[in-house]
Amino acid sequence: MGRKIVVVNGPNLNFLGKREPSIYGAETYEELVKLIKEQAADREIEVDCFQSNYEGAIIDRLQQAVIDNVDGVIINPGAFAHYSYAIYDCLLDMPMPKIEVHLNDVYNREPFRQVCVTSPACFTTIMRQGFQGYISAMDRLIELWEEE
Numbered sequence: 001m002g003r004k005i006v007v008v009n010g011p012n013l014n015f016l017g018k019r020e021p022s023i024y025g026a027e028t029y030e031e032l033v034k035l036i037k038e039q040a041a042d043r044e045i046e047v048d049c050f051q052s053n054y055e056g057a058i059i060d061r062l063q064q065a066v067i068d069n070v071d072g073v074i075i076n077p078g079a080f081a082h083y084s085y086a087i088y089d090c091l092l093d094m095p096m097p098k099i100e101v102h103l104n105d106v107y108n109r110e111p112f113r114q115v116c117v118t119s120p121a122c123f124t125t126i127m128r129q130g131f132q133g134y135i136s137a138m139d140r141l142i143e144l145w146e147e148e
């Protein structure tokens with residue numbers, strides 16, 4: 001049976017490549033989506049990639065993942081990771097494994113980034129791996145499914 005996952009990216013991640021390239025790199029969001037789709041196909045995983053700059057739209061997409069009974073969620077909430085209790089509440093109530101990803105090591109930047117309120121609602125958080133973090137998250141989901 002094929003597995004289905006959703007990859008959710010939060011605010012400003014659509015500007016990858018343009019946004020602070022010294023921190024986030026030169027590769028674009030479109031390149032990230034291409035990589036995720038290729039790697040998911042290699043693993044026979046069906047993936048939908050969603051990005052929004054709006055908190056409510058992210059929550060709507062996560063709730064839809066519950067309705068659709070997807071097998072796993074990978075989320076980079078962007079700055080919402082640091083203060084969105086609404087996204088935390090939404091994630092908390094989702095039955096499938098969720099993995100949080102950050103491109104950078106958020107613990108070694110400004111103090112406000114050192115708190116990730118959404119992380120405790122996820123199985124684990126992967127950071128500092130750039131785009132590869134999303135692929136590591138996919139492999140972690142596969143391991144979790146195998147443990148079921």
Ligand code: DQA
Pocket residue numbers: 011012013076077078079080081101102103104105106113
């Ligand atoms: C980020 C880290 C956040 O602090 C920041 O607001 C982002 C990107 C990351 O992927 O490293 O938008 O989530």
